[in-house]
Each structure stands twice: as structure tokens, then as C-alpha cells.
Amino acid sequence: xxxxxxxxxxxxxxxxxxxxxxxxxxxxxxxxxxxxxxxxxxxxxxxxxxxxxxxxxxxxxxxxxxxxxxxxxxxxxxxxxxxxxxxxxxxxxxxxxxxxxxxxxxxxxxxxxxxxxxxxxxxxxxxxxxxxxxxxxxxxxxxxxxxxxxxxxxxxxxxxxxxxxxxxxxxxxxxxxxxxxxxxxxxxxxxxxxxxxxxxxxxxxxxxxxxxxxxxxxxxxxxxxxxxxxxxxxxxxxxxxxxxxxxxxxxxxxxxxxxxxxxxxxxxxxxxxxxxxxxxxxxxxxxxxxxxxxxxxxxxxxxxxxxxxxxxxxxxxxxxxxxxxxxxxxxxxxxxxxxxxxxxxxxxxxxxxxxxxxxxxxxxxxxxxxxxxxxxxxxxxxxxxxxxxxxxxxxxxxxxxxxxxxxxxxxxxxxxxxxxxxxxxxxxxxxxxxxxxxxxxx
Numbered sequence: 001x002x003x004x005x006x007x008x009x010x011x012x013x014x015x016x017x018x019x020x021x022x023x024x025x026x027x028x029x030x031x032x033x034x035x036x037x038x039x040x041x042x043x044x045x046x047x048x049x050x051x052x053x054x055x056x057x058x059x060x061x062x063x064x065x066x067x068x069x070x071x072x073x074x075x076x077x078x079x080x081x082x083x084x085x086x087x088x089x090x091x092x093x094x095x096x097x098x099x100x101x102x103x104x105x106x107x108x109x110x111x112x113x114x115x116x117x118x119x120x121x122x123x124x125x126x127x128x129x130x131x132x133x134x135x136x137x138x139x140x141x142x143x144x145x146x147x148x149x150x151x152x153x154x155x156x157x158x159x160x161x162x163x164x165x166x167x168x169x170x171x172x173x174x175x176x177x178x179x180x181x182x183x184x185x186x187x188x189x190x191x192x193x194x195x196x197x198x199x200x201x202x203x204x205x206x207x208x209x210x211x212x213x214x215x216x217x218x219x220x221x222x223x224x225x226x227x228x229x230x231x232x233x234x235x236x237x238x239x240x241x242x243x244x245x246x247x248x249x250x251x252x253x254x255x256x257x258x259x260x261x262x263x264x265x266x267x268x269x270x271x272x273x274x275x276x277x278x279x280x281x282x283x284x285x286x287x288x289x290x291x292x293x294x295x296x297x298x299x300x301x302x303x304x305x306x307x308x309x310x311x312x313x314x315x316x317x318x319x320x321x322x323x324x325x326x327x328x329x330x331x332x333x334x335x336x337x338x339x340x341x342x343x344x345x346x347x348x349x350x351x352x353x354x355x356x357x358x359x360x361x362x363x364x365x366x367x368x369x370x371x372x373x374x375x376x377x378x379x380x381x382x383x384x385x386x387x388x389x390x391x392x393x394x395x396x397x398x399x400x401x402x403x404x405x406x407x408x409x410x411x412x413x414x415x416x417x418x419x420x421x422x423x424x425x426x427x428x429x430x431x432x433x434x435x436x437x438x439x440x441x442x
Contacts, residue, residue, distance in 0.1 A: 105173030115367020198412035200437040209235035212314035219361035224369035246294030293317040301334035308354035
């Protein structure tokens, strides 16, 4: 009788793993020939797992292969994940230390842990197996992905954001990118504890939110913009009506009076699309106290700025930019995407009238995400938008820890400048607190 236990080979564990993988692939192929997948999807997972375990036992006996109880359960669990779950990604999606999962074809999988990417030993059987998982992800959100429609943006059941792109657009096999949805509600106090931000900076943001200032959170991909936006949303009062607008719902609002809106792509007939701009315009008719847009990236920018200028104080959004000054240039470019021809001075006047603060985030070389600058927009000086920094992260040096990890050291410094919104803060009763945090180096 064949067995997974291999005697006296130069690398017995590798041989055993190879035998296990070969058996699992053949068992999976046999199972697919005998099972009704539609019926399997309607079964309770535990009941299905029990049925597959019995099949594995029978199949091993049929093929005269010896497997123990632990191996039987392990193979059955893996096959059930392949049938109704995310296949080899199922375990990773439940790993709380992983923030991003990146699949580059069937044989290369990377994850991000503590802000750093690393390749892991997880593989799909082949491209067909990977495409099957990709189609399952798409079908769960009512989308289709194939050669005629080879790109999908979707959201998993736990809120994680997923992007899929297939051949012929992806030349080396199907690519899946998953940004995992955090199970922990991050607050500004937690970010202070994790040294993502200083206590005075967190206090400034609390004052700004309570004073109903409009803010943009800027930064590069994966710099923590949405995490910070979620943290700041905790500062909104329970008595306010909030409308959130997103491409893929990631915001976790704790207030009782929240209306969550999500855009919709066009269907396979090219109809039914509802854009972020459509939702922003509709939100203005919903009597919101604040509007929170997950990310501005196109022609919806002008509608959002107009909303901020017309009584919806305390609204927030995020934007991709490498530094605060670049935010202003990007806003002008995106306003032009609306098709309206506006003089530069009018666009800049709209920006300065709408926005008070730009909060910039970065994922630094040591993998830690930090709020590196808080910039205030003070108005127009001639044709130029005037700004000044209120806080900055000042790099000092870096150290190598005992485990070989690099850690950047620096300080969050107050510039000592009196904020332009000081009078507004005084109106809301925060003038003493604001003066205290803006004194000297903190």
C-alpha cells in the first residue's frame, strides 16, 4: 500500500509534501466529476466538510493510498476552500497580521505584514484553478469576469477590497489584489499609542473636527489614508446626519444616523452605472450635516467642493498625492475633468473657500505609517493658494533592532504658527486648548 510516510530519502519532508499535493490535485479532479457544485454551495460548510472527508477516505482506499485522520481533515478542508471559498487564500484572509494579499499568477503570492511585502509559500494548482477562484469572487458580488470583461473591482463579504485582472490584459496569468478590511476599529488615541501620530497632532484634528473644518487626507497608495479617515470619523457627533459615498464600502461609521452610499459600475450591457459624482449630487438632496467621500479622483471633485462651500461644514475625503502642495494641483486638474471651463483664479477661490486642512500620511521605509504633515490653507495671495504647515514629522535617524528590522526615529514638531482657524476654534470653545498644543516643539 502506498503511503505519505516516506522512508530514507534525502529529503523526506519534500517528498511527503509532493505526494500530498499530487494526491490532493487528483482527489479534487475526481471530486469535481462526481459532485453538484450548485448543491454544494447551498450546504452548510460543516456538513459539506464532513461529506468531503468521507469522500477523501473512500478515494484513498480506492487508490490504495494510506492517509491518517489529520491528513484527511487537512485535505478535506483544502478541497472545501477550493470548492466554495478562496482556495489557498482562505487561511491568509483570516490572518490578522496580513493587510494586503497580492497574487501574481498561480505560483506567486505576496502578503504585506507590518508595512512590508514578502513572498509566501502558497500556490494554486494552475491558471485554471486561479481563474476559478477569481470568478467565484466576482460572482459573489454579482459581477462577471472573463476574456470579454477581464477587470473587476469588488468587495468581499468581510468588507475587504479586491481587484482582479485576467488575461489577455494580465500577461503572466490572473492577478488578484486584496486590501483586507481591518477587524479593529482604529481611533486617534490608538494611533498615538502606535506612534503614527503625536498627541498634540491628534488633539489638533479633534479640535478641527469639532470646529467643523473641511479636511482632505492625502498620501500615496497604502499610506493609511482610509484608516485615518475611519479614525477621524469617530469624532463626529451622534446627533449629526452623515452621508458616506464610496467606490467600495470601507468606512466604519459608529454614529447612529448614517446613510452609506456605494457607486455601481455598468453592467455587461454597458448600462446602469452610478458614479461617485451622481451620488455626491444626490447626497445634497438628502439633508446631510456632513458628507464623507471615500476618495476623490475625478469629476466629482467640483461637486464635493461646492458642497463644502454651501453649508456642509466638517466634510472629509481622501486623495492620492505625494505631498500637500501637490494636492492643490491635483484638485485643479480634477475640477477640469468635469467639463466646465473655469479660470484658474475661480478654481483656486473654490478650493480655498471649501478646504481648511490637508492631513498628509506616508508609509515610510520601516513600514510604519505616519501622519507626516498637517497643512492649513489660509486663502489666496494674488493667484497663489497660500498655505502653512502646522505640524511636521522631522526625521532623525534609524536603528536596526535585534530581529534585524529597520526602525526610523524622528519627532513630530509643531511649527508654532497660530492657525488661521483660531477664531473659529474660539467660537467652539477650543481656543485655550489650541494655543497649548501649538506652543514650541512637541
